[in-house]
Structure formats: structure tokens, C-alpha cells
């Protein structure tokens with residue numbers, strides 16, 4: 039497993055027959071794109087189940103090889119449903135949730151509460167109570183307000199709650215500003231540099247209902263620089279050393295978050311767990327040796343790196359048009375039957391993707407094309423510029439790989455679009471694990487209600 043971790047944008051069991059540069063007849067885990075769409079409709083998220091298992095095991099193995107143990111938490115926000123939670127339970131990994139909804143999904147899968155950690159920068163009292171009553175393993179405390187809240191509720195419930203403190207190590211990562219989380223000017227966590235981290239530790243230690251087991255950081259998402267992870271780990275170990283000096287005992291756990299980058303286009307390469315985890319481990323071992331600390335139990339929280347490449351979105355082309363640009367060139371607009379409601383990432387972060395013909399190959403010359411969705415927004419662009427064969431037309435299928443993370447999980451009902459289904463494919467068979475929304479779902483929230491007195 040060490041040498042052949044899949045680092046391209048494709049899931050392991052994705053194949054094109056009659057392939058050329060722009061695609062061919064696509065099959066995923068032996069299921070043809072045409073049959074999938076015929077059976078389940080489009081747009082559709084197609085999740086390669088064996089690939090999900092392979093990636094989860096790889097991250098778990100890398101952690102075990104480097105640290106002789108540790109804990110992998112899968113970041114539910116990247117994509118979760120009851121079936122995926124069942125897989126994770128079978129794979130014996132932990133789950134990072136950050137809302138009551140994600141927690142409820144895990145519990146609906148009978149996921150062991152002890153293996154869940156509860157995140158979030160603004161957990162409500164109701165969420166904290168629900169988490170404590172559900173006996174989640176760890177609550178990751180994000181602010182002073184929350185520290186008092188968790189302590190109070192744990193106390194009321196007669197519980198001693200295991201907690202981590204989320205710290206911001208002041209690492210500036212090279213990723214989109216919206217998904218960078220560990221610089222100083224950010225809503226998450228306690229700053230190490232400002233001294234807030236130390237104050238939070240002292241407050242936590244003074245609360246009888248809190249068991250401070252470790253510290254946490256998550257420096258951001260879609261990160262490729264191993265040095266950023268190493269720097270964050272180094273700064274957290276300095277905090278562990280300061281703790282030992284002050285309290286004459288060691289904090290046993292260190293969670294270094296997720297954020298490992300994946301490939302979205304042909305010229306990108308995912309970060310491999312067998313590259314990044316040993317590098318971080320070496321740094322942690324060196325720093326702990328320098329500070330004469332024992333090596334804490336390490337946990338990580340990848341989401342995207344596991345589920346991102348497992349999933350391919352298949353769209354049906356609806357309309358096309360040629361547009362003459364100011365410089366005299368032409369661009370072909372290819373409209374698909376989804377768009378920003380199933381993938382907000384291009385509009386929100388300028389995220390880049392590749393697209394492939396999925397129902398046939400074409401030997402037509404390729405022309406400048408733009409893939410757009412069906413929403414009433416000019417910004418509803420999935421891929422602003424891509425060379426695709428000139429004969430792509432209504433009725434063709436287009437596949438966009440690497441849409442498993444933050445695709446369905448950030449999907450919306452904009453323009454009253456039903457959110458697409460997610461199917462899991464394996465050994466030539468497919469089944470829905472999240473069904474497509476229908477009109478009844480969309481109308482379900484509409485009410486005709488008598489007004490209530492509010493003054």
C-alpha cells in the first residue's frame with residue numbers, strides 16, 4: 039500500500055474505454071456512466087466504495103506505521119451520510135463532527151460515541167448538551183465562552199467531559215483565504231502567540247468537570263506544504279512542554295487536524311499519507327526529544343483526502359452555444375443539468391476542476407469551452423476554460439472527478455433544485471446511499487400558518 043497510494047484526480051476503479059485526452063466510455067467500479075444515469079438520473083455523485091476503503095485504510099496505516107498507533111478521525115463535514123458512517127465504523131476509525139446534525143447522522147449509524155470528537159466554533163448549549171448526553175468521546179473547545187458552557191453543562195449532567203483545546207499556531211498556509219484557519223486573524227481557536235492558549239489551558243485545568251486530554255490545531259484545507267504541518271506541530275509541542283513545566287505532568291494527546299491536499303486537475307498530485315505522515319512524525323519525535331517529552335497520542339482529521347477523489351459527478355449536457363469573444367475568438371458554452379447547487383467550490387474559492395466526455399470518445403478538434411450550470415447566475419461556472427472536442431452536444435455526458443469532498447455536503451437548493459443523489463458503486467453494482475431530493479422534499483417545509491402575536 040505504501041508505494042501505490044493513488045495520487046491522481048481519479049478514483050482507483052475509474053476507467054475510460056476508447057479513451058483519448060478528453061474522455062471515452064466511462065465506467066467506475068465496472069458500472070458504466072450511461073447505465074448509471076439511465077438507472078438513477080443526473081446529475082449524480084458516483085462514489086467508488088472500494089476506493090473509500092483503500093484511502094481510509096491508507097491514512098490509518100500511515101499513522102500506525104509512524105507512531106505505532108494514533109487515532110484517525112474522518113472529517114464528516116467533507117461528506118457524511120448514514121451509510122458512510124457505517125463504513126467508518128467497520129473500518130474502526132473515529133469521526134469528527136461539528137454540528138448536532140452530523141452527530142445525529144453518526145448516531146443513526148450506531149457509530150460508537152466514544153470515537154467521536156465534537157468540533158465547531160459556536161456550539162450552542164443545546165448541541166453541547168446533546169453531545170454530552172450522547173457521551174461523545176471528546177469535545178474540542180474553541181472559545182472562552184464555550185469553555186464555561188461545556189464546564190457548566192458537564193457539571194449539571196454529573197459528567198467529567200474529555201476535552202481538547204483548539205489552538206491557532208499562527209501558520210500562514212498557501213491556500214484560499216476562506217479555507218485557511220491557523221493564522222492570527224481568524225474566528226477559530228485560541229491564539230498561542232497572544233497568550234490566550236495558556237489562559238484557556240489554566241481555565242480548563244481549574245474546571246472539575248473538564249478533563250483536558252490534549253490540544254488541537256487545524257491549519258487549513260487543501261494544503262500541500264509539508265513544512266506548514268511541521269511548523270504547526272512544532273508550535274503545539276512547545277505548548278505541551280510549557281504545560282509540563284507548569285503542571286509537572288504531560289498532556290497525553292495531540293490532534294494535528296486535517297487539510298491534506300488532493301488533485302483536482304490532471305497536472306496536480308495529491309499529498310500521500312506515506313509521505314506527509316512520516317515527515318510530520320519525524321518533526322514531532324525530534325521536538326519531543328528536545329523538550330524531553332514523551333510522544334503524545336497523535337490524531338489526524340482528514341476529510342477531503344479520503345472522500346474527495348472517491349467521487350465523480352456525472353452531468354447531462356443540455357444546451358450549448360458558441361459565443362464570439364472581443365478578441366475575435368470563439369468560446370463554446372456547455373450547460374449541464376446541475377451547477378453551483380451541487381458544486382459551489384468554483385464560485386466560492388475559484389476552485390479548478392477537469393471534465394471529461396463520459397459516454398463516448400471524440401476525435402473532433404478541441405476548442406475553447408466553458409462548462410456552466412443551469413442556475414440564474416452568470417457566476418454559475420463549473421470550469422471557466424477547458425479545451426473540449428467541438429462536437430460535444432446535448433445528450434452527451436460529462437464527468438467531473440474529485441467531487442467527493444464539499445460537493446454534496448455544501449450542496450444547496452438554489453433555484454429550488456433538488457440535491458442530487460449519491461450512489462456507491464462496487465463490483466459492477468450501484469446503490470443509492472443518499473437519494474435524490476424530489477419535489478415533495480422541496481415543498482415539505484412550506485407552511486400556511488396563522489400569524490402568532492409577537493409584540
Ligand code: LLP
Pocket residue numbers: 113115116134157217256258259260295296297298339340341342343383387443444448
Ligand atoms: N478538522 C477541522 C477542525 C476542520 O475544520 C476541517 C475542515 C477538517 C478537519 C478537514 O479538512 P480537510 O482534510 O477536509 O481539508 N469547504 C472547503 C473546506 C472547508 C474545510 C473546513 N474544515 C472546501 O470546499 O475546500
